[in-house]
Amino acid sequence: MSSEERKKTRVTLLDVARHANVSRATASLVLRKSPLVGSETRMRVEEAMRDLGYVYNIGAARLRVERSQIIGAIVPNLTNPFFAELLSGIEEIIGATGKVVILAKSGDRVEQQEMLLRRMREHGVDGVILCPAAHTESTLSEQITAWDMPVVQVLRHISFDMDYVGADYATGMRQAVDYLASLGHERIAFAVHGPVHSAYQERVDGFRDAMLSRGLDPSILIRFPTQLGEIAKATHLLFDRAIRPTAVICFNHLVALGLSAGLQDCGLTIGRDLSLIGFDDVADAEAIRPRLTSVSTGPVAIGEMAARLLVERIADPALPPRRLVNDTTLHIRQSCGRPN
Amino acid sequence: MSSEERKKTRVTLLDVARHANVSRATASLVLRKSPLVGSETRMRVEEAMRDLGYVYNIGAARLRVERSQIIGAIVPNLTNPFFAELLSGIEEIIGATGKVVILAKSGDRVEQQEMLLRRMREHGVDGVILCPAAHTESTLSEQITAWDMPVVQVLRHISFDMDYVGADYATGMRQAVDYLASLGHERIAFAVHGPVHSAYQERVDGFRDAMLSRGLDPSILIRFPTQLGEIAKATHLLFDRAIRPTAVICFNHLVALGLSAGLQDCGLTIGRDLSLIGFDDVADAEAIRPRLTSVSTGPVAIGEMAARLLVERIADPALPPRRLVNDTTLHIRQSCGRPN
DNA sequence: GAAACATTTTAGATCGATCTAAGTGACGTG
DNA sequence: CACGTCACTTAGATCGATCTAAAATGTTTC
Numbered sequence: 001m002s003s004e005e006r007k008k009t010r011v012t013l014l015d016v017a018r019h020a021n022v023s024r025a026t027a028s029l030v031l032r033k034s035p036l037v038g039s040e041t042r043m044r045v046e047e048a049m050r051d052l053g054y055v056y057n058i059g060a061a062r063l064r065v066e067r068s069q070i071i072g073a074i075v076p077n078l079t080n081p082f083f084a085e086l087l088s089g090i091e092e093i094i095g096a097t098g099k100v101v102i103l104a105k106s107g108d109r110v111e112q113q114e115m116l117l118r119r120m121r122e123h124g125v126d127g128v129i130l131c132p133a134a135h136t137e138s139t140l141s142e143q144i145t146a147w148d149m150p151v152v153q154v155l156r157h158i159s160f161d162m163d164y165v166g167a168d169y170a171t172g173m174r175q176a177v178d179y180l181a182s183l184g185h186e187r188i189a190f191a192v193h194g195p196v197h198s199a200y201q202e203r204v205d206g207f208r209d210a211m212l213s214r215g216l217d218p219s220i221l222i223r224f225p226t227q228l229g230e231i232a233k234a235t236h237l238l239f240d241r242a243i244r245p246t247a248v249i250c251f252n253h254l255v256a257l258g259l260s261a262g263l264q265d266c267g268l269t270i271g272r273d274l275s276l277i278g279f280d281d282v283a284d285a286e287a288i289r290p291r292l293t294s295v296s297t298g299p300v301a302i303g304e305m306a307a308r309l310l311v312e313r314i315a316d317p318a319l320p321p322r323r324l325v326n327d328t329t330l331h332i333r334q335s336c337g338r339p340n
Numbered sequence: 341m342s343s344e345e346r347k348k349t350r351v352t353l354l355d356v357a358r359h360a361n362v363s364r365a366t367a368s369l370v371l372r373k374s375p376l377v378g379s380e381t382r383m384r385v386e387e388a389m390r391d392l393g394y395v396y397n398i399g400a401a402r403l404r405v406e407r408s409q410i411i412g413a414i415v416p417n418l419t420n421p422f423f424a425e426l427l428s429g430i431e432e433i434i435g436a437t438g439k440v441v442i443l444a445k446s447g448d449r450v451e452q453q454e455m456l457l458r459r460m461r462e463h464g465v466d467g468v469i470l471c472p473a474a475h476t477e478s479t480l481s482e483q484i485t486a487w488d489m490p491v492v493q494v495l496r497h498i499s500f501d502m503d504y505v506g507a508d509y510a511t512g513m514r515q516a517v518d519y520l521a522s523l524g525h526e527r528i529a530f531a532v533h534g535p536v537h538s539a540y541q542e543r544v545d546g547f548r549d550a551m552l553s554r555g556l557d558p559s560i561l562i563r564f565p566t567q568l569g570e571i572a573k574a575t576h577l578l579f580d581r582a583i584r585p586t587a588v589i590c591f592n593h594l595v596a597l598g599l600s601a602g603l604q605d606c607g608l609t610i611g612r613d614l615s616l617i618g619f620d621d622v623a624d625a626e627a628i629r630p631r632l633t634s635v636s637t638g639p640v641a642i643g644e645m646a647a648r649l650l651v652e653r654i655a656d657p658a659l660p661p662r663r664l665v666n667d668t669t670l671h672i673r674q675s676c677g678r679p680n
Numbered sequence: 681g682a683a684a685c686a687t688t689t690t691a692g693a694t695c696g697a698t699c700t701a702a703g704t705g706a707c708g709t710g
Numbered sequence: 711c712a713c714g715t716c717a718c719t720t721a722g723a724t725c726g727a728t729c730t731a732a733a734a735t736g737t738t739t740c
Contacts, residue, residue, distance in 0.1 A: 400725070
């Protein structure tokens with residue numbers, strides 16, 4: 001009993017081998033489904049594994065072979081459903097390839113992100129899917145290549161030397177602007193918030209380009225607070241300017257939800273008094289009434305694409321860097337009408 | 341150059357030791373901040389680490405010492421913001437202790453969950469935070485103790501032999517029922533959905549008890565579809581019965597969002613024509629108008645509690661199993677009024 | 681100057697897998 | 711019957727850390 005208890009040691013491949021009357025090497029071959037072992041032997045070993053309740057020790061294997069079967073995912077934030085959906089896509093694909101994903105949030109803080117990258121290297125991850133924290137220096141990319149660690153950037157990019165998967169923000173913006181323009185809107189505001197990063201810049205640029213190409217004034221950029229509750233309270237910012245917009249495009253789903261609530265709080269009717277277009281269309285946004293016309297960027301699909309890209313990158317590190325942008329779709333619902 | 345290239349081997353502790361003119365053992369002691377090494381030596385070694393860009397290899401260390409610094413988290417689903425917030429709490433605490441979390445979703449499928457548990461064992465996780473898939477057999481708990489793997493159950497429980505952290509669903513239900521009753525409601529429905537599990541049962545039981553103790557009919561249980569969009573479309577189920585409820589308590593935030601949307605689609609005014617109480621109050625629910633009166637269960641806090649419990653459990657596996665329930669709070673907002 | 685002691689340092693075994701290179705038999709062939 | 715082939719099987723080194731037990735060094739004491 002006491003000797004049983006002290007012998008808390010896990011079942012090892014050697015135990016299996018002994019139990020099956022073969023060598024450690026043969027047992028290892030069975031484990032890796034090598035065609036070299038005879039079928040009778042194979043069966044005996046597999047039975048031994050079952051009998052002893054053997055569990056493969058990836059950590060030990062990894063020491064020899066250069067593959068940990070772990071990949072990392074670093075996102076700014078998890079409470080934002082947009083990133084949660086992204087992660088869901090990542091986990092789906094990575095899990096299907098038999099790997100496992102280590103999750104971490106940077107809080108959009110560069111030092112935290114640095115710490116996480118180091119921690120992941122310590123764990124010997126095979127690669128990382130990184131949504132770079134705002135204000136990440138582009139030199140990070142050089143460090144990463146120096147470490148030769150496969151990395152795919154998602155949603156935001158800091159360098160052209162690494163793979164990137166994101167949404168086609170420019171087209172999304174154009175879809176939104178075109179639609180509003182087609183309804184007759186001319187004074188269109190872009191309601192932004194959060195830190196500046198590539199995706200922010202692309203949306204702002206996309207907005208500007210789309211507006212200019214229609215001959216409209218692209219300068220109505222209004223900056224809102226970070227938190228959902230605060231955004232709703234700050235709705236008045238829309239009306240504080242000399243030129244009052246007749247339509248608003250929202251930076252992301254948080255701004256969309258916030259303004260949708262805030263406008264109703266002001267007693268305004270969305271779609272009649274003011275047109276509103278959302279961005280990023282996460283699942284919960286379906287529940288907003290009036291239904292939000294919105295540009296959908298497909299976070300789950302982006303996560304899946306990023307995961308696939310990373311897997312390919314790990315398989316062949318020599319591949320030239322690729323950039324994938326997911327198409328956006330304008331879902332026309334009820335939050336837009338003609339200007340008045 | 342070519343010899344440099346082929347020497348792609350990572351910097352090891354032995355390299356550091358040689359560079360600092362000490363033995364591997366000493367370098368290892370420095371790494372672990374042992375007080376045994378002289379300060380001059382320590383500095384020399386630390387400098388060598390910096391010079392060579394040494395990265396600790398946790399995997400190798402783990403082979404000797406029984407600690408992988410990895411914990412697992414298994415949830416049914418990630419696109420549901422409730423679980424995302426839970427995860428955020430978990431990551432926060434685990435990350436702060438220097439560990440790392442492996443994330444996986446079971447899709448509420450028992451076989452998938454089994455596969456994930458095995459995979460995590462293969463990775464040698466120090467423990468797992470598990471939200472058991474619906475229909476998980478309680479025998480799983482025996483297996484887990486046989487593996488002697490520290491596990492904390494969250495939100496749902498299948499066994500009293502393992503730690504558990506959840507919300508105080510019974511009290512939450514009582515708060516909701518009491519509040520509605522105090523407004524004069526007598527025909528209160530409970531709108532449920534999803535698979536049956538302990539948390540489901542606790543809510544249903546809580547509802548029944550609370551209703552009975554007020555002398556009210558506890559039998560108005562209405563079952564809704566799984567998807568948000570479907571729920572809204574199924575709103576009519578509320579009115580299909582002989583006795584028409586004047587108030588509805590929602591099983592979770594999905595049902596709350598769905599019905600909130602569905603009722604507005606029916607042209608009803610929430611709070612006047614029908615009172616609605618939400619459950620689980622996730623961040624995005626703030627954007628619903630009229631503002632949803634809701635029982636908040638605090639997923640982030642639950643995640644944090646679970647993580648702390650797991651850390652303690654890992655430190656002392658002999659601890660008796662504990663059960664923690666997080667208090668619920670009724671947030672009174674605008675979705676309830678007197679019956680008419 | 682030897683013994684006793686404290687302070688640092690180290691050689692070598694070890695964890696649990698994989699990989700290389702070599703070793704068995706059994707069988708067919710010239 | 712020696713030899714090459716084929717189909718398996720295996721001993722032993724190896725990955726990069728930790729740990730034990732012992733050695734080297736310096737200090738004090740008698």
